[in-house]
Amino acid sequence: FEYDAPSMKTPVPGPKSKELTRQLGEIQNVGAVNFFCNYEESRGNYLVDADGNRMLDLYTQISSVPIGYNHPALMKAVTNPIHLSAFVNRPALGILPPENFPEKLVESLLSIAPTGMTRVQTMACGSCSNENAYKAMFIWYKNKERGTNSPSADEVSSCMINQGPGCPDLSILSFMGGFHGRTLGCLATTHSKVIHKLDIPSFDWPIASFPRLQYPLEEFVRENAQEEARCLEEVEDLIVKWRQKGKPVAGIVVEPIQAEGGDNHASPDFFIKLRNIARKHGCAFHVDEVQTGGGTTGKFWAHEHWGTDDPADIVSFSKKMLTGGYYHKDELVPDKGYRIFNTWMGDPSKNVFLTEVLNVIRRENLLDEVTRSGKVLLQGLYELQAQYPHILSRARGQGTFCAVDARDDVTRDNLLLKTRDKGVLLGGCGDRSIRFRPALVFKEYHAHQFLNIFNDVLSEY
Amino acid sequence: FEYDAPSMKTPVPGPKSKELTRQLGEIQNVGAVNFFCNYEESRGNYLVDADGNRMLDLYTQISSVPIGYNHPALMKAVTNPIHLSAFVNRPALGILPPENFPEKLVESLLSIAPTGMTRVQTMACGSCSNENAYKAMFIWYKNKERGTNSPSADEVSSCMINQGPGCPDLSILSFMGGFHGRTLGCLATTHSKVIHKLDIPSFDWPIASFPRLQYPLEEFVRENAQEEARCLEEVEDLIVKWRQKGKPVAGIVVEPIQAEGGDNHASPDFFIKLRNIARKHGCAFHVDEVQTGGGTTGKFWAHEHWGTDDPADIVSFSKKMLTGGYYHKDELVPDKGYRIFNTWMGDPSKNVFLTEVLNVIRRENLLDEVTRSGKVLLQGLYELQAQYPHILSRARGQGTFCAVDARDDVTRDNLLLKTRDKGVLLGGCGDRSIRFRPALVFKEYHAHQFLNIFNDVLSEY
Ligand code: FES
Numbered sequence: 001f002e003y004d005a006p007s008m009k010t011p012v013p014g015p016k017s018k019e020l021t022r023q024l025g026e027i028q029n030v031g032a033v034n035f036f037c038n039y040e041e042s043r044g045n046y047l048v049d050a051d052g053n054r055m056l057d058l059y060t061q062i063s064s065v066p067i068g069y070n071h072p073a074l075m076k077a078v079t080n081p082i083h084l085s086a087f088v089n090r091p092a093l094g095i096l097p098p099e100n101f102p103e104k105l106v107e108s109l110l111s112i113a114p115t116g117m118t119r120v121q122t123m124a125c126g127s128c129s130n131e132n133a134y135k136a137m138f139i140w141y142k143n144k145e146r147g148t149n150s151p152s153a154d155e156v157s158s159c160m161i162n163q164g165p166g167c168p169d170l171s172i173l174s175f176m177g178g179f180h181g182r183t184l185g186c187l188a189t190t191h192s193k194v195i196h197k198l199d200i201p202s203f204d205w206p207i208a209s210f211p212r213l214q215y216p217l218e219e220f221v222r223e224n225a226q227e228e229a230r231c232l233e234e235v236e237d238l239i240v241k242w243r244q245k246g247k248p249v250a251g252i253v254v255e256p257i258q259a260e261g262g263d264n265h266a267s268p269d270f271f272i273k274l275r276n277i278a279r280k281h282g283c284a285f286h287v288d289e290v291q292t293g294g295g296t297t298g299k300f301w302a303h304e305h306w307g308t309d310d311p312a313d314i315v316s317f318s319k320k321m322l323t324g325g326y327y328h329k330d331e332l333v334p335d336k337g338y339r340i341f342n343t344w345m346g347d348p349s350k351n352v353f354l355t356e357v358l359n360v361i362r363r364e365n366l367l368d369e370v371t372r373s374g375k376v377l378l379q380g381l382y383e384l385q386a387q388y389p390h391i392l393s394r395a396r397g398q399g400t401f402c403a404v405d406a407r408d409d410v411t412r413d414n415l416l417l418k419t420r421d422k423g424v425l426l427g428g429c430g431d432r433s434i435r436f437r438p439a440l441v442f443k444e445y446h447a448h449q450f451l452n453i454f455n456d457v458l459s460e461y
Numbered sequence: 462f463e464y465d466a467p468s469m470k471t472p473v474p475g476p477k478s479k480e481l482t483r484q485l486g487e488i489q490n491v492g493a494v495n496f497f498c499n500y501e502e503s504r505g506n507y508l509v510d511a512d513g514n515r516m517l518d519l520y521t522q523i524s525s526v527p528i529g530y531n532h533p534a535l536m537k538a539v540t541n542p543i544h545l546s547a548f549v550n551r552p553a554l555g556i557l558p559p560e561n562f563p564e565k566l567v568e569s570l571l572s573i574a575p576t577g578m579t580r581v582q583t584m585a586c587g588s589c590s591n592e593n594a595y596k597a598m599f600i601w602y603k604n605k606e607r608g609t610n611s612p613s614a615d616e617v618s619s620c621m622i623n624q625g626p627g628c629p630d631l632s633i634l635s636f637m638g639g640f641h642g643r644t645l646g647c648l649a650t651t652h653s654k655v656i657h658k659l660d661i662p663s664f665d666w667p668i669a670s671f672p673r674l675q676y677p678l679e680e681f682v683r684e685n686a687q688e689e690a691r692c693l694e695e696v697e698d699l700i701v702k703w704r705q706k707g708k709p710v711a712g713i714v715v716e717p718i719q720a721e722g723g724d725n726h727a728s729p730d731f732f733i734k735l736r737n738i739a740r741k742h743g744c745a746f747h748v749d750e751v752q753t754g755g756g757t758t759g760k761f762w763a764h765e766h767w768g769t770d771d772p773a774d775i776v777s778f779s780k781k782m783l784t785g786g787y788y789h790k791d792e793l794v795p796d797k798g799y800r801i802f803n804t805w806m807g808d809p810s811k812n813v814f815l816t817e818v819l820n821v822i823r824r825e826n827l828l829d830e831v832t833r834s835g836k837v838l839l840q841g842l843y844e845l846q847a848q849y850p851h852i853l854s855r856a857r858g859q860g861t862f863c864a865v866d867a868r869d870d871v872t873r874d875n876l877l878l879k880t881r882d883k884g885v886l887l888g889g890c891g892d893r894s895i896r897f898r899p900a901l902v903f904k905e906y907h908a909h910q911f912l913n914i915f916n917d918v919l920s921e922y
Contacts, residue, residue, distance in 0.1 A: 016560070023563040027571065027580055031798020036560045039550040050560040061553040062804045074549045079540060087548070088535045088814075089500040090783075092522040099477070099497045099511040102484040110488065119488055124586055127803060131588075131644040135661055142660040156655050160637070162663035166655075170662050176621070182803055183592040185645030188623055195799050197620040198612055199603040200596055202628035203662060319804060322551070337492020338656050342588060342643055343523045343780060353549075 001072065002044035005449065006423025007054040014051025042069035045439060045446050047425060055420065056449060059427040063259070063291050063437035064319040066357045067366070071441075073356045086348045093122065093345035094337075101348070108355045109325065112300050114315045115308075117327040122346030126290040126318035127181035130253070132340050133314045133326045134185050137251035137284040138170050139339055140332050144282070149335040170250040171203065171242055173235065173283070175210040177261030177430070180253055180288050189253050192261035192430070206238035206249060210258055211266045215396045216382070228270040232277065239281045251284035251314075252277075256302035259291040262430020263403030265396055268306040275311065284332065287312040294320030295361060295440050298371035298399030305398060320440075322357065323350035366440040373447045374399040377436060380451035388458045391415075394433075400447075402436040403429065418457045424450050462533065463505035466910065467884025468515040475512025503530035506900060506907050508886060516881065517910060520888040524720070524752050524898035525780040527818045528827070532902075534817045547809045554583065554806035555798075562809070569816045570786065573761050575776045576769075578788040583807030587751040587779035588642035591714070593801050594775045594787045595646050598712035598745040599631050600800055601793050605743070610796040630708040632664065634699060634744070636671040638722030638891070641714055641749050650714050653722035653891070667699035667710060671719055672727045676857045677843070689731040693738060700742045712745035712775075713738075717763035720752040723891020724864030726857055729767040736772065745793065748773040755781030756822060756901050759832035759860030766859060781901075783818065784811035827901040834908045835860040838897060841912035849919045852876075855894075861908075863897040864890065879918045885911050 013021065013035035020036045036050040045068055047057040057065075067073070077083055091098055109120045121136075123129040143149055151159075151166065159166025174180065174189035181187065182196055188203040190196055211228045214220035239249045254274065258264035278285035292302035294317070303311040313332060318324035323346055334340045361367065374397060381395035381404050394405040406412035412432045419426055429435040438446065474482065474496035481497045497511040506529055508518040518526075528534070538544055552559055570581045582597075584590040604610055612620075612627065620627025635641065635650035642648065643657055649664040651657055672689045675681035700710045715735065719725035739746035753763035755778070764772040774793060779785035784807055795801045822828065835858060842856035842865045855866040867873035873893045880887055890896040899907065 020558075020560060020563055024558065024566075027563065027566055028582055029794050029796075029798055029801070032555045032802060033558065033798070034556050036562070037552065037557050039546045039552065039559050042550065047557075061551070061557060064551070064553065064804055069550050070546065071549070075545060078545055078548045084536060084539055085501045085531065087539045088532070089503065089530050090522070090525070091498065091500065092525065094493045095495050096498050096508075096522060097481075097485065097494065098500050099481060101497070102481055102488065105485075105488055121489055125589065125803065125805060127589060127592075128586065128644060134645070135643075138662065139660045151655075151659055155659060159655055159658040159660075159663075160652050161668055162649055162658075162665060166659055167661060167663035170660075182596075183589060183644045183646055184595070184649075188645075191621050193799075194612075194617050194620055194627075195797065197623075198616060198627055198800075199600045199620075199631075200628060201599065201631050201664060202620075202623035204623060207622055333490050335490075336656065337490055337494070338654075339659075340490070341493060341657075342586065343525055344586060349548075 003046045003054055006046070006056050008421065008423050009053050010051045012049065012053055012420050014049065014053060016050040020050060039069065044068035045442055053423070055423050055425045056446060057425045058436045058438045058450060059425050060437055060439050062319070062427070063296070065439050066294055066320040066322065067360050068439045068441045071360065073360050074353055077352055077356045083352045086352050090344060090347060090349070092343055093348070094341050098348060104348070104351055104355070108351055108358060111358065113327050114301055114303065114311060116310055117315065117329060119330065119333060120327045121325055121340060122351070123324035123326070124344060124346055125324045126316070127183045127186050128342065129290065129316040129318050129324040129326050130180045130288060131183055131185045133286055133316050134172055134251065136314065136328060136332045136334060136340055137172070137286065139334055140284060141170060141250035142168060143335060169247040171205040171247045173206045173208060173238060173249045173252045175208050175254055175258070177210045177258050177264055178253070178255060179258070179260035204247065206242045208235045208238055210264055211270060213265060215394045217265065217267070224267065225269070228266060232270065232273050235274065235277055239277070239283065249281065249283045251286050253286040253288055255288050256292045257398065257401060259435070260429055262433045263396060263435055265398070271303070271306050272308055275308070284313040286314040286316065288316050290316060290318045292401065293317045295367050295370060296320065296399055296401045296437065298367055298374055300367065302398065302401070322353045323347060361440060369443060370399045370440055373442050373444045374402065376444045376447040377402050377450070380447065384451070384455060384458060391458060391461060397436070400436060400438050400442055403433045406432050406434060408432055415457060415461070418461070419454060422453045422457060424453050464507045464515055467507070467517050469882065469884050470514050471512045473510065473514055473881050475510065475514060477511040481511060500530065505529035506903055514884070516884050516886045517907060518886045519897050519899045519911060520886050521898055521900050523780070523888065524757070526900050527755055527781040527783065528821050529900045529902045532821065534821050535814055538813055538817045544813045547813050551805060551808060551810070553804055554809070555802050559809060565809070565812055565816070569812055569819060572819065574788050575762055575764065575772060577771055578776065578790060580791065580794060581788045582786055582801060583812070584785035584787070585805060585807055586785045587777070588644045588647050589803065590751065590777040590779050590785040590787050591641045591749060592644055592646045594747055594777050595633055595712065597775065597789060597793045597795060597801055598633070598747065600795055601745060602631060602711035603629060604796060631711040632666040632703055632708045634667045634669060634696065634710045634713045636669050636715055636719070638671045638719045638725055639714070639716060640719070640721035665708065667703045669696045669699055671725055672731060674726060676855045678726065678728070685728065686730070689727060693731065693734050696735065696738055700738070700744065710742065710744045712747050714747040714749055716749050717753045718859065718862060720896070721890055723894045724857060724896055726859070732764070732767050733769055736769070745774040747775040747777065749777050751777060751779045753862065754778045756828050756831060757781065757860055757862045757898070759828055759835055761828065763859065783814045784808060822901060830904060831860045831901055834903050834905045835863065837905045837908040838863050838911070841908065845912070845916060845919060852919060852922060858897070861897060861899050861903055864894045867893045867895060869893055876918060876922070879922070880915060883914045883918060885914050
């Protein structure tokens with residue numbers, strides 16, 4: 001089914017991609033366009049571009065392709081007459097769900113629910129998942145504070161004009177380097193790059209330092225524990241300070257691994273203590289698994305690596321899950337209909353695909369596969385950074401969710417381009433990190449293929 | 462192809478819907494669920510529920526179904542092998558678009574672009590369309606104010622911590638009764654119902670009165686012109702006031718007909734003057750056609766009824782367009798890549814459907830059909846309100862985008878239920894309005910069918 005190696009015909013972007021970029025440039029800003037793709041011809045781990053170049057894809061559409069391109073199970077799902085209606089008739093799920101909706105939720109999303117969560121709200125992308133998770137936390141917090149679901153007359157009238165007490169000065173605590181989306185609520189908790197935030201109005205919400213650890217983690221246990229303790233202390237200080245400011249923290253949002261912000265890891269101990277701080281101060285604890293979820297760390301959810309029974313109050317997802325949404329504890333169910341609501345509330349046609357993806361993951365034991373190929377990948381990165389210490393450092397990862405730092409941003413960008421010209425597609429993150437985000441069908445074989453090519457690039461550098 | 466009449470077997474919700482609601486209630490808040498649907502069996506204007514009841518649908522999934530259920534053209538599109546890849550491989554459109562993307566944009570979205578707009582940015586739903594339209598206006602406004610695209614060092618550092626000058630105190634002016642979505646940016650411009658806004662932090666942005674007109678418009682020209690003049694004056698006052706407050710208005714957002722807020726109309730003259738006020742004060746003018754767009758007013762865009770060459774700087778859409786997005790003028794292109802960005806930036810599989818929808822609209826002259834059936838519908842409502850003046854008033858509409866007011870909210874809710882029990886599905890909006898939102902395949906025949914049933918309900922009331 002799959003190809004067995006990259007095959008390059010032109011530099012990337014090739015002439016056809018360049019011409020198409022020019023055409024699209026008359027309609028949109030194309031500053032972020034890398035090249036144009038021939039998705040029909042792409043297969044498994046290999047992305048084919050408009051000029052016929054075939055690349056091993058370790059970036060997978062910003063980590064959003066779960067089981068590779070044109071997977072037969074997904075192709076079959078589209079052409080199966082039983083699913084036709086799900087594609088053609090997109091319902092307003094919040095008011096008129098299809099009759100198989102509860103059953104489909106149980107067999108897909110609830111079958112992989114994080115520990116302690118029996119409830120899930122579907123959404124359509126990472127941003128609406130997080131925006132609505134924040135709203136659920138605000139509603140929960142205010143009901144708790146008020147001691148009742150019934151707002152005062154003052155709250156009712158003031159909320160319609162964006163004023164308190166109806167629109168309260170509540171906040172979400174986030175971390176420097178975090179990324180949770182770009183709509184205005186999400187963006188107030190995103191702090192990874194200037195380009196995302198510049199010129200957009202925001203909320204005065206508290207932002208804590210995220211631990212800046214030394215890698216490999218096993219070698220710097222004491223130093224890293226100190227760094228994590230410093231950040232946790234800052235979190236508690238900020239919660240107290242913002243309460244005094246009159247903008248209490250309704251929830252804390254954190255990624256299990258900061259992705260967009262540079263693949264920053266922290267220990268299970270850090271997250272468990274953070275979760276306890278949230279509980280102690282009456283804040284909800286929201287784990288954003290939009291990029292880490294779906295199996296790429298070797299467990300279905302990255303927070304499973306923490307080894308705790310009570311990881312979170314809310315866990316949001318999207319990307320490789322194909323549908324957006326969030327799991328949550330019972331307490332965070334909104335008290336009335338229409339409080340968490342929009343026209344579509346997700347898309348059952350994406351659930352069709354998710355069901356197939358979960359079947360493939362189980363049938364082919366893809367989480368074990370990810371663990372195995374992730375080991376090869378990380379081990380290979382350790383060897384390369386030992387061999388090229390003036391270029392690479394800080395190799396780190398969990399499963400295939402790996403990264404390595406280049407000397408500086410210019411070197412990083414050069415390495416990405418040179419590796420691409422040899423047929424491997426990678427992504428950057430943070431200031432000077434390279435991130436690896438292959439699909440779950442990435443096998444040891446593909447890891448070796450990448451490492452060989454990357455070694456060539458480094459040796460020529 | 463279609464059914465020819467409603468057919469009711471049980472009260473709605475029937476026993477099967479009730480049992481499914483109980484099941485879903487263990488997973489989600491079901492306060493807004495009306496009943497469960499059998500989408501496979503639904504056809505054209507008729508929605509079939511889980512208990513086998515068949516209803517004439519004048520609400521169409523909150524106005525989001527363009528050409529009825531299971532339209533043959535859409536069924537064919539899914540099973541056409543040429544589209545398989547678009548369904549199975551959802552790309553990160555902003556970085557790796559499919560090679561046919563520019564061509565597809567030209568043949569679908571650009572073929573119906575509003576006057577003066579040659580650029581379109583796809584998004585996935587109404588909320589991200591509006592959120593990103595607001596961001597585009599903020600970026601445009603700041604670049605204009607700064608006189609350059611290069612931010613100061615102070616702007617760069619402050620934006621990462623949500624503070625000015627990098628995150629400036631800019632505002633969007635909106636109207637009381639407006640609805641533009643529920644994510645935190647959109648929600649700050651939404652003012653239709655308490656339940657949407659309560660307990661959610663917001664921005665201190667200016668809110669103007671929307672004209673409260675008397676209907677039929679032809680009979681109250683003078684009174685209505687006065688009311689509109691009052692609102693326009695308020696808009697100018699607010700722009701000045703917010704500038705003085707240090708929160709300048711970067712853009713004005715308005716619906717051509719306030720939908721969720723109660724189907725409030727205004728005259729072309731009002732909108733043209735509003736557009737000129739925006740220009741005069743250096744604010745962008747954003748027309749939100751999420752609910753009004755796509756043909757339901759008898760023109761493809763409701764703003765075409767204003768008869769002006771320069772209706773707006775930004776026009777956003779979603780719902781019946783199946784994909785979200787916004788058209789905009791050249792000046793509003795972001796100056797760099799990644800400023801307006803997210804993982805998916807839309808979904809080419811929705812463009813596949815939109816292309817088919819546009820073909821059907823053209824082939825079957827559906828805009829003329831809408832104009833014809835809309836006339837029958839509105840004329841019928843006029844007659845009914847003349848016959849039942851103690852129950853109905855203020856019938857109004859454009860195309861099939863019609864509404865009528867009930868005496869009070871209890872009466873409205875009762876009428877909706879009683880009409881549903883006789884096989885017609887309607888929606889409410891505002892405090893006591895009934896809104897009609899049929900698909901574009903709603904014909905004179907269906908209008909008569911509804912009017913007969915509604916007459917029965919009213920005569921028994
Ligand atoms: S905000 Fe998620 S799809 Fe629009």
